[in-house]
Amino acid sequence: MIDCQDLSRAQLRRLLRQRRRSLAAHAQRQAARALYRQLAQHPLFRRARHIALYLSNDGEIDPRLLMAAAHTRGKQVYLPVLSPWPRSKMVFQRIERNEPLSANRFGIAEPLRNGKRQRRIWALDLILLPLVGFDRHGGRLGMGGGFYDRSLAYRARRKNWHKPTLLGLAHGCQQVERLPMASWDVPLAATVTDEGWY
Ligand SMILES: Nc1nc2c(c(=O)[nH]1)N(C=O)[C@@H](CNc1ccc(C(=O)N[C@@H](CCC(=O)O)C(=O)O)cc1)CN2
Numbered sequence: 365m366i367d368c369q370d371l372s373r374a375q376l377r378r379l380l381r382q383r384r385r386s387l388a389a390h391a392q393r394q395a396a397r398a399l400y401r402q403l404a405q406h407p408l409f410r411r412a413r414h415i416a417l418y419l420s421n422d423g424e425i426d427p428r429l430l431m432a433a434a435h436t437r438g439k440q441v442y443l444p445v446l447s448p449w450p451r452s453k454m455v456f457q458r459i460e461r462n463e464p465l466s467a468n469r470f471g472i473a474e475p476l477r478n479g480k481r482q483r484r485i486w487a488l489d490l491i492l493l494p495l496v497g498f499d500r501h502g503g504r505l506g507m508g509g510g511f512y513d514r515s516l517a518y519r520a521r522r523k524n525w526h527k528p529t530l531l532g533l534a535h536g537c538q539q540v541e542r543l544p545m546a547s548w549d550v551p552l553a554a555t556v557t558d559e560g561w562y
């Protein structure tokens with residue numbers, strides 16, 4: 365495991381992104397199935413009615429099996445959609461099975477904007493977050509846009525507000541010893557990988 369004390373956030377991000385991107389297609393498929401087995405029967409997933417996840421990009425572990433299971437079980441599924449203005453903002457929008465998608469400015473697939481399908485972040489039950497790196501203490505290193513942190517900033521002001529549950533999703537190779545936490549970082553309840561819960 366990387367001991368990241370000597371690396372800058374940017375260096376660590378580059379190294380870990382390269383790691384997840386270098387996984388072969390069959391390893392990616394196997395990891396996605398293992399992730400599904402870790403989470404599909406877990407009470408946090410079973411009980412959640414409004415679940416946000418993401419469409420994988422840049423070697424991220426793929427949660428589409430969980431998305432299909434959520435739809436089959438009648439849950440409401442949401443994806444992050446970047447706002448045209450302000451550009452630092454992101455909203456969560458409900459997605460239906462087989463809905464058309466288009467690439468956002470980072471090349472990540474997202475649904476077409478539709479205000480009627482958007483839900484406030486604190487009214488979601490569970491968010492499965494993409495990440496670049498994680499540790500055993502709820503630390504998360506993202507892509508560096510600060511999109512999730514900004515959406516979750518209300519949590520810092522309302523310490524006893526526990527909804528939604530935040531679970532990071534990752535490949536085992538994205539674990540690091542300890543991430544430095546910035547003041548705006550909102551800790552994850554756990555990170556789930558193809559290998560287990562951390
Ligand atoms: N699958 C997925 N969806 C997601 C996220 C994510 O991490 N994964 N995000 C989580 O926040 C948001 C998008 N955040 C992003 C933040 C920065 C870059 C980025 O730096 N991309 C380029 C460089 C910039 C550019 O092309 O203009 C890069 O790949 O280096 C990409 C996405 C919303 N949707």
Ligand SMILES: Nc1ncnc2c1ncn2[C@@H]1O[C@H](COP(=O)(O)OP(=O)(O)OP(=O)(O)O)[C@@H](O)[C@H]1O
Pocket residue numbers: 504505506507508509510511512513514517546548549
């Ligand atoms: N609550 C906040 N209010 C204002 N700015 C913020 C907030 N949270 C994060 N930011 C800004 O976003 C930038 C990126 O933050 P950070 O490196 O933690 O992103 P990240 O968690 O890696 O990215 P992402 O959430 O997009 O995956 C920071 O430089 C910071 O200025």
